[in-house]
Amino acid sequence: MPPARRIRIKIAYDGTEFHGWQIQPGLPTIQGALEDIARGLEGSPVHVAGSGRTDAGVHALAQVAAFTLTNPIPADNLRRAINRLLPPTIRVLEAVETHTDFHPRFDALDKTYRYVLFRREICPPFEWRYVHHHPYPLDEAAMAAAARHFEGEHDFTAFAASDDRDEEGRTKVRTIFESRLERQEDRLVYHVRGSGFQKHMVRNIVGSLIEVGRGNLPTGSIPALFSPDFTRKAGPSAPAKGLTLVSVTYPETPAQS
Amino acid sequence: MPPARRIRIKIAYDGTEFHGWQIQPGLPTIQGALEDIARGLEGSPVHVAGSGRTDAGVHALAQVAAFTLTNPIPADNLRRAINRLLPPTIRVLEAVETHTDFHPRFDALDKTYRYVLFRREICPPFEWRYVHHHPYPLDEAAMAAAARHFEGEHDFTAFAASDDRDEEGRTKVRTIFESRLERQEDRLVYHVRGSGFQKHMVRNIVGSLIEVGRGNLPTGSIPALFSPDFTRKAGPSAPAKGLTLVSVTYPETPAQS
Numbered sequence: 001m002p003p004a005r006r007i008r009i010k011i012a013y014d015g016t017e018f019h020g021w022q023i024q025p026g027l028p029t030i031q032g033a034l035e036d037i038a039r040g041l042e043g044s045p046v047h048v049a050g051s052g053r054t055d056a057g058v059h060a061l062a063q064v065a066a067f068t069l070t071n072p073i074p075a076d077n078l079r080r081a082i083n084r085l086l087p088p089t090i091r092v093l094e095a096v097e098t099h100t101d102f103h104p105r106f107d108a109l110d111k112t113y114r115y116v117l118f119r120r121e122i123c124p125p126f127e128w129r130y131v132h133h134h135p136y137p138l139d140e141a142a143m144a145a146a147a148r149h150f151e152g153e154h155d156f157t158a159f160a161a162s163d164d165r166d167e168e169g170r171t172k173v174r175t176i177f178e179s180r181l182e183r184q185e186d187r188l189v190y191h192v193r194g195s196g197f198q199k200h201m202v203r204n205i206v207g208s209l210i211e212v213g214r215g216n217l218p219t220g221s222i223p224a225l226f227s228p229d230f231t232r233k234a235g236p237s238a239p240a241k242g243l244t245l246v247s248v249t250y251p252e253t254p255a256q257s
Numbered sequence: 258m259p260p261a262r263r264i265r266i267k268i269a270y271d272g273t274e275f276h277g278w279q280i281q282p283g284l285p286t287i288q289g290a291l292e293d294i295a296r297g298l299e300g301s302p303v304h305v306a307g308s309g310r311t312d313a314g315v316h317a318l319a320q321v322a323a324f325t326l327t328n329p330i331p332a333d334n335l336r337r338a339i340n341r342l343l344p345p346t347i348r349v350l351e352a353v354e355t356h357t358d359f360h361p362r363f364d365a366l367d368k369t370y371r372y373v374l375f376r377r378e379i380c381p382p383f384e385w386r387y388v389h390h391h392p393y394p395l396d397e398a399a400m401a402a403a404a405r406h407f408e409g410e411h412d413f414t415a416f417a418a419s420d421d422r423d424e425e426g427r428t429k430v431r432t433i434f435e436s437r438l439e440r441q442e443d444r445l446v447y448h449v450r451g452s453g454f455q456k457h458m459v460r461n462i463v464g465s466l467i468e469v470g471r472g473n474l475p476t477g478s479i480p481a482l483f484s485p486d487f488t489r490k491a492g493p494s495a496p497a498k499g500l501t502l503v504s505v506t507y508p509e510t511p512a513q514s
Binding site: 013092124125130 | 347348379
Protein backbone atom coordinates (compact mmCIF):
# COMPACT_ATOMS: atom_id res chain seq x y z
CA MET A 1 0.00 0.00 0.00
CA PRO A 2 1.47 3.39 -0.99
CA PRO A 3 2.10 5.89 1.81
CA ALA A 4 -0.69 8.26 2.82
CA ARG A 5 -0.37 11.76 1.38
CA ARG A 6 -1.95 14.85 2.87
CA ILE A 7 -3.48 17.07 0.17
CA ARG A 8 -4.31 20.67 0.87
CA ILE A 9 -6.75 22.41 -1.47
CA LYS A 10 -7.97 25.95 -1.96
CA ILE A 11 -11.59 26.14 -3.14
CA ALA A 12 -13.90 28.85 -4.49
CA TYR A 13 -17.65 28.38 -4.46
CA ASP A 14 -20.96 30.07 -5.12
CA GLY A 15 -22.92 28.95 -2.06
CA THR A 16 -26.36 29.85 -3.47
CA GLU A 17 -27.44 26.32 -4.33
CA PHE A 18 -25.71 24.56 -1.41
CA HIS A 19 -26.82 23.79 2.11
CA GLY A 20 -23.51 25.11 3.41
CA TRP A 21 -20.10 23.49 3.81
CA GLN A 22 -20.94 20.65 6.14
CA ILE A 23 -22.05 17.30 4.81
CA GLN A 24 -25.76 16.52 5.30
CA PRO A 25 -27.35 13.33 4.04
CA GLY A 26 -29.43 13.88 0.92
CA LEU A 27 -28.60 17.60 0.60
CA PRO A 28 -26.04 19.28 -1.69
CA THR A 29 -23.13 20.61 0.40
CA ILE A 30 -19.59 21.60 -0.50
CA GLN A 31 -17.98 19.03 1.80
CA GLY A 32 -20.37 16.37 0.50
CA ALA A 33 -19.49 17.10 -3.14
CA LEU A 34 -15.75 16.92 -2.37
CA GLU A 35 -16.01 13.73 -0.30
CA ASP A 36 -18.03 11.99 -3.01
CA ILE A 37 -15.34 12.74 -5.59
CA ALA A 38 -12.43 11.91 -3.27
CA ARG A 39 -14.04 8.59 -2.40
CA GLY A 40 -14.39 7.81 -6.11
CA LEU A 41 -10.70 8.54 -6.72
CA GLU A 42 -9.50 6.65 -3.64
CA GLY A 43 -11.87 3.70 -3.75
CA SER A 44 -12.70 4.10 -0.07
CA PRO A 45 -14.24 6.82 2.14
CA VAL A 46 -12.20 10.02 2.46
CA HIS A 47 -12.81 12.69 5.09
CA VAL A 48 -12.38 16.23 3.76
CA ALA A 49 -11.66 18.65 6.63
CA GLY A 50 -12.38 22.35 6.10
CA SER A 51 -10.98 25.48 7.76
CA GLY A 52 -14.48 25.97 9.13
CA ARG A 53 -18.10 25.61 8.15
CA THR A 54 -19.83 28.15 5.99
CA ASP A 55 -23.61 28.50 6.30
CA ALA A 56 -26.10 27.73 3.56
CA GLY A 57 -25.84 30.46 0.93
CA VAL A 58 -22.43 31.75 2.02
CA HIS A 59 -19.74 31.96 -0.67
CA ALA A 60 -15.98 31.44 -0.67
CA LEU A 61 -13.18 32.93 -2.72
CA ALA A 62 -10.55 30.70 -1.08
CA GLN A 63 -11.78 28.20 1.48
CA VAL A 64 -9.02 25.78 2.57
CA ALA A 65 -9.55 22.06 3.06
CA ALA A 66 -7.42 18.93 3.36
CA PHE A 67 -7.72 15.19 3.00
CA THR A 68 -5.52 12.12 3.03
CA LEU A 69 -5.10 9.93 -0.03
CA THR A 70 -2.99 6.88 -0.91
CA ASN A 71 -3.73 7.37 -4.63
CA PRO A 72 -0.38 8.58 -6.07
CA ILE A 73 -1.89 10.98 -8.65
CA PRO A 74 0.20 14.21 -8.81
CA ALA A 75 -1.50 17.08 -6.96
CA ASP A 76 -2.05 19.20 -10.06
CA ASN A 77 -3.64 16.32 -11.97
CA LEU A 78 -5.78 15.66 -8.92
CA ARG A 79 -7.00 19.27 -9.02
CA ARG A 80 -7.97 18.89 -12.68
CA ALA A 81 -9.66 15.53 -12.08
CA ILE A 82 -11.72 16.92 -9.19
CA ASN A 83 -12.71 20.02 -11.19
CA ARG A 84 -13.96 17.83 -14.04
CA LEU A 85 -16.31 16.10 -11.60
CA LEU A 86 -17.49 19.15 -9.63
CA PRO A 87 -20.34 21.42 -10.73
CA PRO A 88 -19.17 24.79 -12.16
CA THR A 89 -20.27 26.48 -8.89
CA ILE A 90 -17.33 24.85 -7.03
CA ARG A 91 -13.73 25.13 -8.27
CA VAL A 92 -10.53 23.78 -6.80
CA LEU A 93 -8.08 26.64 -7.39
CA GLU A 94 -5.00 24.88 -6.05
CA ALA A 95 -3.96 21.47 -4.72
CA VAL A 96 -0.61 20.82 -3.03
CA GLU A 97 0.89 18.00 -1.00
CA THR A 98 1.59 19.11 2.55
CA HIS A 99 2.81 17.63 5.84
CA THR A 100 0.74 14.69 7.04
CA ASP A 101 -0.57 16.36 10.19
CA PHE A 102 -1.81 19.55 8.49
CA HIS A 103 -5.27 20.49 9.70
CA PRO A 104 -7.03 23.41 7.95
CA ARG A 105 -9.00 24.38 11.02
CA PHE A 106 -6.54 23.96 13.88
CA ASP A 107 -3.56 25.32 11.97
CA ALA A 108 -5.30 28.46 10.71
CA LEU A 109 -3.80 31.74 11.94
CA ASP A 110 -6.63 33.94 10.81
CA LYS A 111 -9.57 34.19 8.46
CA THR A 112 -10.90 37.06 6.39
CA TYR A 113 -14.54 37.54 5.50
CA ARG A 114 -16.28 40.14 3.37
CA TYR A 115 -19.91 41.17 3.59
CA VAL A 116 -21.49 43.25 0.80
CA LEU A 117 -24.57 45.44 1.07
CA PHE A 118 -25.85 46.63 -2.31
CA ARG A 119 -27.12 50.19 -1.80
CA ARG A 120 -28.90 51.18 -4.99
CA GLU A 121 -32.60 50.73 -5.61
CA ILE A 122 -32.12 48.20 -8.41
CA CYS A 123 -29.87 45.21 -7.79
CA PRO A 124 -28.37 43.95 -11.06
CA PRO A 125 -29.49 40.42 -12.09
CA PHE A 126 -25.80 39.45 -12.18
CA GLU A 127 -25.14 40.40 -8.53
CA TRP A 128 -28.16 39.50 -6.46
CA ARG A 129 -26.71 36.11 -5.47
CA TYR A 130 -23.64 37.72 -3.89
CA VAL A 131 -24.96 40.74 -2.04
CA HIS A 132 -27.56 41.72 0.53
CA HIS A 133 -29.76 44.22 -1.28
CA HIS A 134 -30.37 47.06 1.19
CA PRO A 135 -31.37 50.27 -0.65
CA TYR A 136 -32.90 51.93 2.44
CA PRO A 137 -31.38 54.90 4.29
CA LEU A 138 -28.43 54.06 6.53
CA ASP A 139 -26.04 56.30 8.44
CA GLU A 140 -22.95 54.81 6.83
CA ALA A 141 -20.52 57.01 8.76
CA ALA A 142 -21.96 55.79 12.07
CA MET A 143 -21.70 52.19 10.84
CA ALA A 144 -18.07 52.70 9.80
CA ALA A 145 -17.27 54.12 13.25
CA ALA A 146 -19.09 51.24 14.96
CA ALA A 147 -17.19 48.69 12.85
CA ARG A 148 -13.86 49.76 14.40
CA HIS A 149 -15.13 48.87 17.89
CA PHE A 150 -15.00 45.18 17.01
CA GLU A 151 -11.21 45.23 16.69
CA GLY A 152 -9.34 43.66 19.60
CA GLU A 153 -9.95 40.72 21.93
CA HIS A 154 -13.56 40.52 23.02
CA ASP A 155 -16.18 38.16 24.34
CA PHE A 156 -18.49 37.61 21.36
CA THR A 157 -21.28 35.78 23.21
CA ALA A 158 -23.80 38.41 22.04
CA PHE A 159 -22.78 37.68 18.43
CA ALA A 160 -23.00 33.88 18.59
CA ALA A 161 -25.81 31.92 16.98
CA SER A 162 -28.82 31.50 19.30
CA ASP A 163 -28.24 27.74 19.60
CA ASP A 164 -24.59 28.27 20.61
CA ARG A 165 -25.01 31.23 22.95
CA ASP A 166 -26.09 29.27 26.01
CA GLU A 167 -23.53 26.56 25.54
CA GLU A 168 -21.22 26.40 28.55
CA GLY A 169 -17.52 25.73 28.63
CA ARG A 170 -16.37 26.81 25.17
CA THR A 171 -14.86 30.25 25.15
CA LYS A 172 -16.61 32.95 23.16
CA VAL A 173 -13.51 35.13 23.25
CA ARG A 174 -12.08 35.93 19.83
CA THR A 175 -9.51 38.39 18.55
CA ILE A 176 -10.43 40.61 15.62
CA PHE A 177 -7.39 42.05 13.87
CA GLU A 178 -9.28 44.21 11.43
CA SER A 179 -12.91 45.35 11.23
CA ARG A 180 -13.57 47.96 8.61
CA LEU A 181 -16.55 49.21 6.60
CA GLU A 182 -16.10 51.12 3.38
CA ARG A 183 -18.17 52.39 0.52
CA GLN A 184 -17.15 51.04 -2.90
CA GLU A 185 -19.38 52.70 -5.50
CA ASP A 186 -22.84 51.12 -5.09
CA ARG A 187 -21.63 48.70 -2.41
CA LEU A 188 -21.04 49.05 1.29
CA VAL A 189 -18.34 46.48 2.02
CA TYR A 190 -17.48 45.13 5.46
CA HIS A 191 -14.03 43.49 5.83
CA VAL A 192 -13.23 41.49 8.92
CA ARG A 193 -10.12 39.47 9.77
CA GLY A 194 -9.89 37.52 12.99
CA SER A 195 -8.34 34.59 14.83
CA GLY A 196 -11.60 32.68 14.53
CA PHE A 197 -15.32 33.18 14.21
CA GLN A 198 -18.26 31.55 15.90
CA LYS A 199 -21.30 30.32 14.00
CA HIS A 200 -23.21 33.29 12.48
CA MET A 201 -20.75 35.72 14.08
CA VAL A 202 -19.98 37.81 11.00
CA ARG A 203 -23.65 37.93 10.00
CA ASN A 204 -24.57 39.01 13.52
CA ILE A 205 -21.91 41.73 13.51
CA VAL A 206 -23.26 43.01 10.19
CA GLY A 207 -26.83 42.80 11.51
CA SER A 208 -25.76 44.99 14.43
CA LEU A 209 -23.99 47.43 12.11
CA ILE A 210 -27.21 47.75 10.12
CA GLU A 211 -29.05 48.51 13.39
CA VAL A 212 -26.47 51.24 14.01
CA GLY A 213 -27.05 52.55 10.48
CA ARG A 214 -30.81 52.64 11.05
CA GLY A 215 -30.34 54.61 14.26
CA ASN A 216 -31.56 51.77 16.49
CA LEU A 217 -28.22 51.19 18.20
CA PRO A 218 -25.79 54.01 19.14
CA THR A 219 -22.24 53.54 17.85
CA GLY A 220 -20.92 53.98 21.39
CA SER A 221 -23.03 51.11 22.73
CA ILE A 222 -21.03 48.46 20.90
CA PRO A 223 -18.36 47.95 23.62
CA ALA A 224 -21.08 47.15 26.20
CA LEU A 225 -22.17 44.21 24.03
CA PHE A 226 -18.83 42.49 24.75
CA SER A 227 -19.52 42.43 28.50
CA PRO A 228 -20.15 38.94 29.96
CA ASP A 229 -23.22 40.51 31.57
CA PHE A 230 -24.81 41.08 28.17
CA THR A 231 -26.32 37.69 27.42
CA ARG A 232 -28.89 38.54 24.78
CA LYS A 233 -28.28 38.63 21.06
CA ALA A 234 -26.84 41.94 19.84
CA GLY A 235 -28.74 42.29 16.58
CA PRO A 236 -30.49 40.26 13.88
CA SER A 237 -28.41 38.10 11.52
CA ALA A 238 -27.76 39.67 8.14
CA PRO A 239 -28.71 37.33 5.24
CA ALA A 240 -26.17 34.65 4.27
CA LYS A 241 -25.96 35.62 0.58
CA GLY A 242 -23.96 38.81 1.27
CA LEU A 243 -21.17 36.90 3.03
CA THR A 244 -18.00 35.54 1.41
CA LEU A 245 -15.05 33.77 3.04
CA VAL A 246 -12.16 35.61 1.39
CA SER A 247 -9.05 33.81 2.68
CA VAL A 248 -7.50 31.71 5.43
CA THR A 249 -3.90 32.24 6.56
CA TYR A 250 -1.48 29.55 7.79
CA PRO A 251 1.96 29.84 9.37
CA GLU A 252 3.95 28.04 6.70
CA THR A 253 3.97 28.13 2.95
CA PRO A 254 2.88 24.80 1.45
CA ALA A 255 5.72 22.28 1.38
CA GLN A 256 5.80 20.26 -1.86
CA SER A 257 3.50 20.63 -4.81
CA MET B 258 -61.79 54.52 -20.68
CA PRO B 259 -58.49 56.35 -20.12
CA PRO B 260 -56.30 56.97 -23.17
CA ALA B 261 -53.75 54.32 -24.14
CA ARG B 262 -50.19 55.10 -23.03
CA ARG B 263 -47.08 53.67 -24.67
CA ILE B 264 -44.53 52.61 -22.05
CA ARG B 265 -40.92 52.05 -23.00
CA ILE B 266 -38.77 50.00 -20.62
CA LYS B 267 -35.10 49.14 -20.35
CA ILE B 268 -34.46 45.68 -18.90
CA ALA B 269 -31.43 43.75 -17.63
CA TYR B 270 -31.53 39.97 -17.31
CA ASP B 271 -29.48 36.93 -16.54
CA GLY B 272 -30.63 34.60 -19.32
CA THR B 273 -29.29 31.40 -17.73
CA GLU B 274 -32.62 30.06 -16.49
CA PHE B 275 -34.77 31.38 -19.36
CA HIS B 276 -35.71 29.91 -22.70
CA GLY B 277 -34.83 33.18 -24.37
CA TRP B 278 -36.79 36.37 -24.89
CA GLN B 279 -39.72 35.08 -26.89
CA ILE B 280 -42.84 33.79 -25.19
CA GLN B 281 -43.26 30.00 -25.30
CA PRO B 282 -46.19 28.24 -23.66
CA GLY B 283 -45.17 26.52 -20.43
CA LEU B 284 -41.54 27.69 -20.50
CA PRO B 285 -39.96 30.58 -18.59
CA THR B 286 -39.10 33.41 -21.01
CA ILE B 287 -38.39 37.10 -20.50
CA GLN B 288 -41.29 38.26 -22.67
CA GLY B 289 -43.58 35.75 -20.98
CA ALA B 290 -42.65 37.02 -17.49
CA LEU B 291 -43.26 40.64 -18.53
CA GLU B 292 -46.56 39.91 -20.31
CA ASP B 293 -47.87 37.99 -17.29
CA ILE B 294 -47.18 40.95 -15.02
CA ALA B 295 -48.48 43.57 -17.46
CA ARG B 296 -51.69 41.57 -17.91
CA GLY B 297 -52.12 41.50 -14.15
CA LEU B 298 -51.73 45.28 -13.91
CA GLU B 299 -53.96 46.01 -16.90
CA GLY B 300 -56.64 43.40 -16.34
CA SER B 301 -56.45 42.30 -19.97
CA PRO B 302 -53.77 40.81 -22.26
CA VAL B 303 -50.83 43.11 -23.03
CA HIS B 304 -48.33 42.51 -25.82
CA VAL B 305 -44.77 43.38 -24.83
CA ALA B 306 -42.66 44.07 -27.95
CA GLY B 307 -38.87 43.75 -27.69
CA SER B 308 -36.04 45.27 -29.72
CA GLY B 309 -35.33 41.73 -30.85
CA ARG B 310 -35.26 38.19 -29.54
CA THR B 311 -32.39 36.89 -27.49
CA ASP B 312 -31.68 33.14 -27.55
CA ALA B 313 -32.00 30.85 -24.54
CA GLY B 314 -29.09 31.57 -22.19
CA VAL B 315 -28.24 35.00 -23.67
CA HIS B 316 -28.08 37.91 -21.21
CA ALA B 317 -28.97 41.60 -21.48
CA LEU B 318 -27.61 44.70 -19.79
CA ALA B 319 -30.19 46.95 -21.45
CA GLN B 320 -32.76 45.28 -23.66
CA VAL B 321 -35.51 47.70 -24.74
CA ALA B 322 -39.20 46.80 -24.86
CA ALA B 323 -42.53 48.59 -25.07
CA PHE B 324 -46.19 47.97 -24.36
CA THR B 325 -49.45 49.86 -24.30
CA LEU B 326 -51.45 50.37 -21.11
CA THR B 327 -54.58 52.25 -20.13
CA ASN B 328 -53.72 51.89 -16.42
CA PRO B 329 -52.75 55.46 -15.36
CA ILE B 330 -50.02 54.39 -12.89
CA PRO B 331 -47.01 56.78 -13.17
CA ALA B 332 -44.14 55.20 -15.12
CA ASP B 333 -41.73 55.12 -12.19
CA ASN B 334 -44.27 53.45 -9.91
CA LEU B 335 -44.96 51.01 -12.73
CA ARG B 336 -41.25 50.12 -12.84
CA ARG B 337 -41.25 49.44 -9.10
CA ALA B 338 -44.46 47.41 -9.26
CA ILE B 339 -43.10 45.25 -12.09
CA ASN B 340 -39.78 44.71 -10.29
CA ARG B 341 -41.59 43.53 -7.17
CA LEU B 342 -43.27 40.81 -9.24
CA LEU B 343 -40.31 39.77 -11.39
CA PRO B 344 -37.69 37.23 -10.27
CA PRO B 345 -34.32 38.82 -9.24
CA THR B 346 -32.82 37.60 -12.52
CA ILE B 347 -34.86 40.21 -14.46
CA ARG B 348 -34.84 43.92 -13.55
CA VAL B 349 -36.61 46.85 -15.15
CA LEU B 350 -33.97 49.58 -15.02
CA GLU B 351 -36.12 52.35 -16.43
CA ALA B 352 -39.72 52.95 -17.54
CA VAL B 353 -40.83 56.05 -19.42
CA GLU B 354 -43.93 57.12 -21.32
CA THR B 355 -43.18 57.60 -25.01
CA HIS B 356 -45.04 58.38 -28.25
CA THR B 357 -47.83 55.95 -29.03
CA ASP B 358 -46.29 54.54 -32.20
CA PHE B 359 -42.88 53.75 -30.68
CA HIS B 360 -41.70 50.28 -31.67
CA PRO B 361 -38.51 48.98 -30.04
CA ARG B 362 -37.59 46.83 -33.04
CA PHE B 363 -38.49 48.98 -36.03
CA ASP B 364 -37.28 52.24 -34.48
CA ALA B 365 -33.88 50.89 -33.38
CA LEU B 366 -30.89 52.58 -35.00
CA ASP B 367 -28.33 50.07 -33.87
CA LYS B 368 -27.60 47.39 -31.30
CA THR B 369 -24.45 46.52 -29.40
CA TYR B 370 -23.55 43.04 -28.26
CA ARG B 371 -20.62 41.74 -26.24
CA TYR B 372 -19.26 38.22 -26.25
CA VAL B 373 -16.82 37.09 -23.55
CA LEU B 374 -14.36 34.20 -23.77
CA PHE B 375 -12.79 33.33 -20.41
CA ARG B 376 -9.18 32.35 -21.12
CA ARG B 377 -7.77 30.95 -17.89
CA GLU B 378 -7.82 27.29 -16.95
CA ILE B 379 -10.14 27.78 -13.97
CA CYS B 380 -13.38 29.68 -14.50
CA PRO B 381 -14.53 31.34 -11.26
CA PRO B 382 -17.84 30.00 -9.84
CA PHE B 383 -19.16 33.58 -9.98
CA GLU B 384 -18.56 34.01 -13.72
CA TRP B 385 -19.32 30.74 -15.46
CA ARG B 386 -22.89 31.77 -16.27
CA TYR B 387 -21.73 34.84 -18.22
CA VAL B 388 -18.75 33.65 -20.22
CA HIS B 389 -17.72 30.95 -22.66
CA HIS B 390 -14.88 29.17 -20.89
CA HIS B 391 -12.21 28.60 -23.54
CA PRO B 392 -8.78 28.05 -21.91
CA TYR B 393 -7.24 26.43 -25.00
CA PRO B 394 -4.58 28.03 -27.23
CA LEU B 395 -5.88 30.69 -29.62
CA ASP B 396 -4.04 33.09 -31.90
CA GLU B 397 -5.70 36.14 -30.42
CA ALA B 398 -3.91 38.59 -32.72
CA ALA B 399 -5.24 36.76 -35.79
CA MET B 400 -8.73 36.79 -34.27
CA ALA B 401 -8.52 40.53 -33.58
CA ALA B 402 -7.46 41.16 -37.18
CA ALA B 403 -10.26 38.93 -38.49
CA ALA B 404 -12.82 40.76 -36.31
CA ARG B 405 -12.21 44.03 -38.22
CA HIS B 406 -13.23 42.38 -41.52
CA PHE B 407 -16.83 42.25 -40.32
CA GLU B 408 -17.15 46.03 -40.30
CA GLY B 409 -19.12 47.49 -43.21
CA GLU B 410 -22.16 46.42 -45.23
CA HIS B 411 -22.07 42.70 -46.01
CA ASP B 412 -24.25 39.77 -46.93
CA PHE B 413 -24.34 37.70 -43.72
CA THR B 414 -26.02 34.59 -45.17
CA ALA B 415 -23.07 32.44 -44.02
CA PHE B 416 -23.62 33.71 -40.45
CA ALA B 417 -27.37 33.14 -40.26
CA ALA B 418 -28.93 30.31 -38.26
CA SER B 419 -29.21 27.08 -40.28
CA ASP B 420 -33.02 27.28 -40.31
CA ASP B 421 -32.95 30.86 -41.64
CA ARG B 422 -30.16 30.50 -44.20
CA ASP B 423 -32.23 28.97 -46.99
CA GLU B 424 -35.14 31.29 -46.48
CA GLU B 425 -35.78 33.30 -49.65
CA GLY B 426 -36.81 36.91 -49.94
CA ARG B 427 -35.56 38.44 -46.71
CA THR B 428 -32.31 40.26 -47.13
CA LYS B 429 -29.29 38.96 -45.24
CA VAL B 430 -27.45 42.24 -45.76
CA ARG B 431 -26.53 44.03 -42.55
CA THR B 432 -24.26 46.93 -41.69
CA ILE B 433 -21.72 46.49 -38.91
CA PHE B 434 -20.45 49.79 -37.55
CA GLU B 435 -17.91 48.34 -35.16
CA SER B 436 -16.42 44.85 -34.76
CA ARG B 437 -13.54 44.65 -32.35
CA LEU B 438 -11.87 42.00 -30.22
CA GLU B 439 -9.75 42.92 -27.23
CA ARG B 440 -8.05 41.22 -24.32
CA GLN B 441 -9.21 42.42 -20.88
CA GLU B 442 -7.14 40.60 -18.27
CA ASP B 443 -8.41 36.97 -18.27
CA ARG B 444 -11.13 37.71 -20.81
CA LEU B 445 -11.15 38.01 -24.56
CA VAL B 446 -14.02 40.37 -25.29
CA TYR B 447 -15.73 40.81 -28.65
CA HIS B 448 -17.72 44.04 -29.15
CA VAL B 449 -20.04 44.38 -32.12
CA ARG B 450 -22.41 47.21 -33.03
CA GLY B 451 -24.61 46.97 -36.08
CA SER B 452 -27.83 48.06 -37.77
CA GLY B 453 -29.37 44.68 -37.04
CA PHE B 454 -28.48 41.08 -36.46
CA GLN B 455 -29.95 37.86 -37.76
CA LYS B 456 -30.72 34.91 -35.52
CA HIS B 457 -27.47 33.42 -34.12
CA MET B 458 -25.42 35.95 -36.11
CA VAL B 459 -23.16 37.17 -33.29
CA ARG B 460 -22.61 33.64 -32.01
CA ASN B 461 -21.74 32.50 -35.53
CA ILE B 462 -19.30 35.39 -36.00
CA VAL B 463 -17.63 34.47 -32.71
CA GLY B 464 -17.59 30.79 -33.70
CA SER B 465 -15.76 31.80 -36.89
CA LEU B 466 -13.32 33.99 -34.93
CA ILE B 467 -12.53 30.99 -32.72
CA GLU B 468 -11.86 28.95 -35.88
CA VAL B 469 -9.45 31.70 -36.95
CA GLY B 470 -7.80 31.55 -33.52
CA ARG B 471 -7.40 27.78 -33.77
CA GLY B 472 -5.75 28.14 -37.17
CA ASN B 473 -8.61 26.47 -39.04
CA LEU B 474 -9.66 29.58 -40.96
CA PRO B 475 -7.17 32.16 -42.33
CA THR B 476 -7.89 35.75 -41.31
CA GLY B 477 -7.87 36.78 -44.98
CA SER B 478 -10.60 34.30 -45.90
CA ILE B 479 -13.30 36.21 -43.98
CA PRO B 480 -14.28 38.57 -46.87
CA ALA B 481 -15.00 35.57 -49.15
CA LEU B 482 -17.64 34.40 -46.64
CA PHE B 483 -19.74 37.50 -47.47
CA SER B 484 -20.02 36.47 -51.13
CA PRO B 485 -23.52 35.40 -52.24
CA ASP B 486 -21.77 32.35 -53.73
CA PHE B 487 -20.80 31.13 -50.25
CA THR B 488 -23.94 29.39 -49.10
CA ARG B 489 -22.63 27.15 -46.33
CA LYS B 490 -22.32 28.12 -42.69
CA ALA B 491 -19.08 29.94 -41.90
CA GLY B 492 -18.31 28.38 -38.53
CA PRO B 493 -19.92 26.71 -35.54
CA SER B 494 -22.08 28.79 -33.17
CA ALA B 495 -20.33 29.88 -30.01
CA PRO B 496 -22.33 28.99 -26.85
CA ALA B 497 -25.17 31.35 -25.85
CA LYS B 498 -23.95 31.99 -22.29
CA GLY B 499 -21.01 34.16 -23.42
CA LEU B 500 -23.33 36.62 -25.22
CA THR B 501 -24.86 39.78 -23.73
CA LEU B 502 -27.03 42.41 -25.43
CA VAL B 503 -25.36 45.60 -24.19
CA SER B 504 -27.55 48.39 -25.59
CA VAL B 505 -30.01 49.50 -28.25
CA THR B 506 -29.94 53.00 -29.71
CA TYR B 507 -32.94 55.07 -30.88
CA PRO B 508 -33.14 58.36 -32.75
CA GLU B 509 -34.90 60.38 -30.07
CA THR B 510 -34.50 60.67 -26.35
CA PRO B 511 -37.54 59.43 -24.41
CA ALA B 512 -40.35 62.01 -24.33
CA GLN B 513 -42.10 62.21 -20.96
CA SER B 514 -41.28 60.18 -17.89
